[in-house]
Amino acid sequence: MTDLAEIAEFLRSERVTRTALSDGSGVVLDVKGLAVYSLNETGMFLVNALCEGAADADALVARLVVEFEVDEATARADVATFTEQLAKVMKP
Amino acid sequence: MPAANESAGETRFSVREIALFLHALRLSVKAQRVQRRSLEDVAGALVRTRPLPRGVGADAAARAAGRACSRVKRWAGGLDTCLTRSLVAGALLADRPGVVLHVGFRGQATGPLHEGHAWVTLDGRNVTDARDGEHAGPFTEALRVPLRRGGESRP
Numbered sequence: 361m362t363d364l365a366e367i368a369e370f371l372r373s374e375r376v377t378r379t380a381l382s383d384g385s386g387v388v389l390d391v392k393g394l395a396v397y398s399l400n401e402t403g404m405f406l407v408n409a410l411c412e413g414a415a416d417a418d419a420l421v422a423r424l425v426v427e428f429e430v431d432e433a434t435a436r437a438d439v440a441t442f443t444e445q446l447a448k449v450m451k452p
Numbered sequence: 453m454p455a456a457n458e459s460a461g462e463t464r465f466s467v468r469e470i471a472l473f474l475h476a477l478r479l480s481v482k483a484q485r486v487q488r489r490s491l492e493d494v495a496g497a498l499v500r501t502r503p504l505p506r507g508v509g510a511d512a513a514a515r516a517a518g519r520a521c522s523r524v525k526r527w528a529g530g531l532d533t534c535l536t537r538s539l540v541a542g543a544l545l546a547d548r549p550g551v552v553l554h555v556g557f558r559g560q561a562t563g564p565l566h567e568g569h570a571w572v573t574l575d576g577r578n579v580t581d582a583r584d585g586e587h588a589g590p591f592t593e594a595l596r597v598p599l600r601r602g603g604e605s606r607p
Binding site for chain 2: 377379383387392394396398400
């Protein structure tokens with residue numbers, strides 16, 4: 361299973377561009393892997409948090425709770441879904 | 453370049469336009485590789501294609517790219533998208549500096565969350581969307597690839 365550190369490394373690599381749109385959503389473009397990941401506001405927030413150095417799921421959950429004023433259980437479920445989906449589509 | 457003459461439903465093209473179309477056709481076949489290889493690699497291969505004409509007008513390049521990509525789709529089931537058209541038009545223009553391929557995105561009210569688009573600028577002027585207003589709305593740029601013959605195409 362791909363862990364968060366691998367996902368963060370992928371997102372920070374030169375092969376990837378991150379584009380934030382005005383509504384808070386965004387697009388991650390994998391130039392070499394020929395893939396486009398369309399992210400809602402929460403997904404883009406998590407991508408940016410990972411790229412800024414959030415090191416583990418707990419750090420992401422904490423940021424989500426503060427930013428979106430959701431309870432910890434909801435935030436943890438969102439982080440788990442996000443990690444699982446991104447790990448599934450990431451290409452080496 | 454003279455425009456195509458249209459009379460009584462018949463469209464006639466000049467020798468120069470036909471030659472340009474054939475160059476564009478060759479490029480549009482190569483541009484199909486974008487389904488399997490990175491944009492950077494395909495753009496590099498297209499600008500290295502020899503021989504290609506010099507001094508092609510921006511509008512003529514965009515027209516030829518559109519015609520060629522639509523034929524490749526019709527005849528061979530290939531891709532005819534803003535990206536393939538932009539790759540072809542950009543390669544036709546890349547004998548001069550200031551040619552850039554852009555990829556951008558914007559949100560959509562309905563359907564998929566985001567819409568992507570590719571276009572080519574020459575000295576900052578959009579040359580591939582110049583003839584239709586379909587993509588006049590703002591796209592947030594995600595990637596730019598300078599296209600230059602004799603140089604490398606890198607984002």
